[in-house]
Each structure stands twice: as C-alpha cells, then as structure tokens.
Amino acid sequence: MTAKARYQAELFLLALGFFSRLPIPKETPYSEERMNQAGRYFALVGLLLGVLCAGVYTLSHLLFSAEVSLFLTMVFSLLLTGAFHEDGLTDMADGIGGGMTQEKRLTIMKDSRIGTYGATALIMALLGKYLFLSELAQHAVLIPTLIAGYVVSRALAASLIYDMPYVTDSDTSKSKPLANKQSKVELGILIVSGLIPALWLGVPLMLAVLLVLLLFRWLFKRWLIKRIGGFTGDCLGAAQQISELLAYLVVLSWLGAH
Secondary structure, three states: OOHHHHHHHHHHHHHHHHHOOOOOOOOOOOOHHHHHHHHHHHHHHHHHHHHHHHHHHHHHOOOOOHHHHHHHHHHHHHHHHOOHHHHHHHHHHHHHHHOOOHHHHHHHHOOOOOOHHHHHHHHHHHHHHHHHHHHHOOOOOHHHHHHHHHHHHHHHHHHHHHHOOEOOOOOOOOOOOOOOOOOHHHHHHHHHHHHHHHHHHOHHHHHHHHHHHHHHHHHHHHHHHHHHOOEOHHHHHHHHHHHHHHHHHHHHHHHHHO
8 A cells, every 4th residue: 555545544544433433443643634634534434334324224124124223223323423423413502502692602512411402402303313214214215315314414514614614712622633624625525425425316316415405504604603603513513413314304305206
C-alpha cells in the first residue's frame, strides 16, 4: 500500500472509530488535523453501518417476523453507534427547546441530563423510524432504502461543516477536532460517496430524496443560524437523524404515488 493510500485508510479508520463502536487498530495515528480530515468518510462509515444493519435484518427475518426483525435491527444499530446521533438529537432538542437565549441554548446542550424536549424528540424519532421501516418492509425496497438512508443522512449532516460556523466554545467538545473546517475536496468526497449507494433506489427516486433533503438542509441551516448562530456536534447528530427519517418518508410517499 502506498503512503497516500495508507493515509486515507487511516482517516477512514479514525472516522469509523469516532462514529461507531467498532474497534479500530490501536496504532491508528491520531491528531486534530487527521480527525478533521476524517469527516470526509462520514458517508462511507454510514455505508458500512447500513450494510451491517441490513445483514442483521436479513438474518433475523429468517426466524422472525418483519416487525421483530426491525426491532432487533434498531437495537443493533443503537449498539453499533452507541446512540451517538440520537444523543445529538436529544441534546439539541433540549437546548433549543429549553433555552431563551443563544448562550442558554448552548449551555443546555452541554448538559448530559435529558429533559422533556429531548425525551420527546428521541421517542418520536425512534417510533417514526420503526413505523417507516415497518411500512417499507412490505415492499422490496427496504434493504436499499435502509442503506441509502444511512449514507445520505450522514453525508448531509457532515456537509453542514462546510458552510456553517462552529459555535460551541468548549475545549472539551468531542466534535471540535472534526468540525473546524471542511475543504471542497472533502465536501466532494462526501457528496460522491453519498450519492453512489443511493443509486440503488433508481435515479428518479434518488433525485426525489435528494431534492427533499436539500430543501431540509437549507431550512435547517437557516433555523440553526437564527437560533444559535451556527452548529454544534449535537446539531450534526440531529441533522443525521432527521434526514434519515425524511429519506424513508420520501420513499414511502413515492411508493404510495406509484
């Protein structure tokens, strides 16, 4: 393996170790610069996680109903990521829902305790995911939709780093090394790696999903800037969760219309 290829492989491993509980080699080099560059592989990490979850569903469905298999798959997914993105959604909902000023919202987001807004958002997100996937299980597109949802949602979330300011001032923020900046090359890698797996849905449906997600990204970005002046790591987790749900919902509406 050439030095350049090895460097890229190490960046992917850093992204995998950051965004999942999957083990990576202990000797994988780490620095804030490398961690920042590793964000380019967020969508590819999503692809790996999506394939693993699809495998769990497929094997479970050999023994259990679709509903039970989906429940087991969701449990596996939460264990696989350590509920990383769900935690971000919860913290963002608590902060923006419970704070009256930008400073207060950011302070609440850093609080590990869960409040009413966060609990409500988490329950609705998990319930929505189960309901949407249960409906998709009645069609042949469940597996490609599941994988595409994992990939495009992570590409969208990471793309917010490119054109939004990072507003948290905590030196201990776990997302700070990742969120400092994003180059055009890194954004391009995110977009390409996010689009290719989505082609499995077919070009017309993929374009419909992307159109809705781009609209969501634009609205979400404006909303975050208005509320907190930019984004935090928790906001990226929330963006991933919401855009994943939106992707499933678009596919369901497409199936209903066709």
